[in-house]
Amino acid sequence: xxxxxxxxxxxxxxxxxxxxxxxxxxxxxxxxxxxxxxxxxxxxxxxxxxxxxxxxxxxxxxxxxxxxxxxxxxxxxxxxxxxxxxxxxxxxxxxxxxxxxxxxxxxxxxxxxxxxxxxxxxxxxxxxxxxxxxxxxxxxxxxxxxxxxxxxxxxxxxxxxxxxxxxxxxxxxxxxxxxxxxxxxxxxxxxxxxxxxxxxxxxxxxxxxxxxxxxxxxxxxxxxxxxxxxxxxxxxxxxxxxxxxxxxxxxxxxxxxxxxxxxxxxxxxxxxxxxxxxxxxxxxxxxxxxxxxxxxxxxxxxxxxxxxxxxxxxxxxxxx
Amino acid sequence: xxxxxxxxxxxxxxxxxxxxxxxxxxxxxxxxxxxxxxxxxxxxxxxxxxxxxxxxxxxxxxxxxxxxxxxxxxxxxxxxxxxxxxxxxxxxxxxxxxxxxxxxxxxxxxxxxxxxxxxxxxxxxxxxxxxxxxxxxxxxxxxxxxxxxxxxxxxxxxxxxxxxxxxxxxxxxxxxxxxxxxxxxxxxxxxxxxxxxxxxxxxxxxxxxxxxxxxxxxxxxxxxxxxxxxxxxxxxxxxxxxxxxxxxxxxxxxxxxxxxxxxxxxxxxxxxxxxxxxxxxxxxxxxxxx
Numbered sequence: 001x002x003x004x005x006x007x008x009x010x011x012x013x014x015x016x017x018x019x020x021x022x023x024x025x026x027x028x029x030x031x032x033x034x035x036x037x038x039x040x041x042x043x044x045x046x047x048x049x050x051x052x053x054x055x056x057x058x059x060x061x062x063x064x065x066x067x068x069x070x071x072x073x074x075x076x077x078x079x080x081x082x083x084x085x086x087x088x089x090x091x092x093x094x095x096x097x098x099x100x101x102x103x104x105x106x107x108x109x110x111x112x113x114x115x116x117x118x119x120x121x122x123x124x125x126x127x128x129x130x131x132x133x134x135x136x137x138x139x140x141x142x143x144x145x146x147x148x149x150x151x152x153x154x155x156x157x158x159x160x161x162x163x164x165x166x167x168x169x170x171x172x173x174x175x176x177x178x179x180x181x182x183x184x185x186x187x188x189x190x191x192x193x194x195x196x197x198x199x200x201x202x203x204x205x206x207x208x209x210x211x212x213x214x215x216x217x218x219x220x221x222x223x224x225x226x227x228x229x230x231x232x233x234x235x236x237x238x239x240x241x242x243x244x245x246x247x248x249x250x251x252x253x254x255x256x257x258x259x260x261x262x263x264x265x266x267x268x269x270x271x272x273x274x275x276x277x278x279x280x281x282x283x284x285x286x287x288x289x290x291x292x293x294x295x296x297x298x299x300x301x302x303x304x305x306x307x308x309x310x311x312x313x314x315x316x317x318x319x320x
Numbered sequence: 321x322x323x324x325x326x327x328x329x330x331x332x333x334x335x336x337x338x339x340x341x342x343x344x345x346x347x348x349x350x351x352x353x354x355x356x357x358x359x360x361x362x363x364x365x366x367x368x369x370x371x372x373x374x375x376x377x378x379x380x381x382x383x384x385x386x387x388x389x390x391x392x393x394x395x396x397x398x399x400x401x402x403x404x405x406x407x408x409x410x411x412x413x414x415x416x417x418x419x420x421x422x423x424x425x426x427x428x429x430x431x432x433x434x435x436x437x438x439x440x441x442x443x444x445x446x447x448x449x450x451x452x453x454x455x456x457x458x459x460x461x462x463x464x465x466x467x468x469x470x471x472x473x474x475x476x477x478x479x480x481x482x483x484x485x486x487x488x489x490x491x492x493x494x495x496x497x498x499x500x501x502x503x504x505x506x507x508x509x510x511x512x513x514x515x516x517x518x519x520x521x522x523x524x525x526x527x528x529x530x531x532x533x534x535x536x537x538x539x540x541x542x543x544x545x546x547x548x549x550x551x552x553x554x555x556x557x558x559x560x561x562x563x564x565x566x567x568x569x570x571x572x573x574x575x576x577x578x579x580x581x582x583x584x585x586x587x588x589x590x591x592x593x594x595x596x597x598x599x600x601x602x603x604x605x606x607x608x609x610x
Contacts, residue, residue: 061410063413115551119552288428302415
């Protein structure tokens with residue numbers, strides 16, 4: 001196989017990918033009583049997908065991805081409350097706000113080491129949290145933004161209490177984002193990002209603009225995170241300071257790491273695993289579930305994902 | 321005004337002692353240890369348990385907090401931290417967040433989620449006042465005690481680092497572990513000792529600060545950001561950098577919360593981002609380091 005064929009091979013759709021998407025679409029149809037959970041998973045998956053884009057493909061460590069999520073959520077909620085209640089327009093507003101913030105903050109992540117980037121991204125999210133707390137006339141402060149009433153989707157489908165419409169809505173957005181991202185990560189831009197992640201110096205040496213590419217991917221990821229935040233605010237009809245909190249950034253990172261960064265399915269698989277794990281553990285110890293998720297993380301990192309999920313390798317010698 | 325400044329200095333000194341261990345592990349092993357706050361919390365709870373349940377005097381509890389957390393740090397270094405040294409930063413971050421989650425949940429389980437109060441001895445509850453008006457300086461005896469302890473620690477550490485054989489070996493290992501090991505310096509043992517010292521200092525700082533910071537199970541998560549700011553801003557190559565960063569942070573935080581209470585920690589975060597954009601390697605880093 002020559003090199004270009006090797007690069008193109010992963011961009012083709014596989015049978016199991018199509019099958020998985022059919023299965024995912026079938027879930028809310030078959031299990032209507034779990035529609036709210038499906039909605040939550042779809043939102044987390046979209047959020048994780050956007051983090052995967054910068055972490056898995058561009059290699060930017062971020063502990064403040066909640067900044068874009070929160071901006072999208074507040075943007076969509078405020079738009080619905082004060083301008084008009086149409087969900088799709090609100091989604092566009094949330095996405096655009098996320099993108100703008102991503103573009104503005106992208107110069108910050110170009111320089112420095114992993115530690116600096118970690119601190120700066122976390123700092124941006126914390127600054128936004130403090131700002132949202134300060135302007136409580138606009139955001140409702142610690143009480144959250146209440147009284148957000150969404151109009152019907154496409155002018156026809158009202159959001160119901162069971163969350164069926166919401167789950168289809170979120171799944172549709174997730175599906176479209178997945179298709180777009182799948183296209184992008186296999187485009188020259190996506191491939192140059194992976195090259196940049198692996199060896200920044202060489203990418204500079206062959207004449208590609210590193211800051212430009214980083215800014216582009218960061219903006220794109222921020223837009224997607226804004227969209228997921230907007231989805232959350234729209235489907236729950238509520239936005240609170242919680243959307244900026246550190247645990248949001250940490251949770252989405254956990255979900256992505258469980259699923260595996262650097263391939264698009266990682267975000268989806270991780271979101272499903274994370275939410276199901278969360279539901280299972282909190283059903284028997286609601287208060288101490290963080291202990292078990294912590295233990296899981298420590299084991300995952302100590303043992304390594306490869307070996308933990310492929311027991312047949314345990315007895316082989318040498319490096320896997 | 322002066323009172324606020326003094327409170328800020330006391331706060332900053334505490335942050336310095338708490339973050340120093342983190343700065344050393346970061347500089348030495350290139351390891352981002354987000355679980356550092358958990359050691360500080362452990363120190364605080366050791367103080368509470370020994371004082372309230374076992375009836376130890378306050379001054380005896382402080383060394384106990386140091387020794388016990390140092391031992392815990394050494395054990396953990398040997399068992400779980402060591403394999404993580406060569407891994408990518410992201411893995412280290414997630415690993416130590418996992419440890420922090422476990423610590424938070426365990427303390428919640430063992431001690432309850434309510435905030436713990438420290439019963440200070442009477443001789444630390446005095447308050448001295450000098451001058452009057454805008455220049456009045458009020459110093460709580462406890463804060464004065466903290467400043468004294470922390471200054472003594474900082475001077476002692478500086479002496480150890482610059483004057484002793486251990487200090488020069490440590491500095492050599494920080495600069496280049498491979499060459500240091502090639503020269504016959506037992507790098508692993510120095511790592512172990514240093515990690516234990518850093519954890520012990522965190523424990524001591526946690527015990528000292530239990531009254532000022534407030535102690536509850538979410539402590540490691542709440543103050544993790546502060547420790548990281550100190551290390552990121554101060555740089556990890558010297559003891560002066562974190563000291564100055566901690567003092568600036570402490571004073572800015574106390575002043576900010578007093579004059580602009582609604583903005584909260586906003587100023588601190590903006591300041592941190594600005595400094596990191598200006599000098600991504602920290603304020604006092606030597607040029608040309610990786």
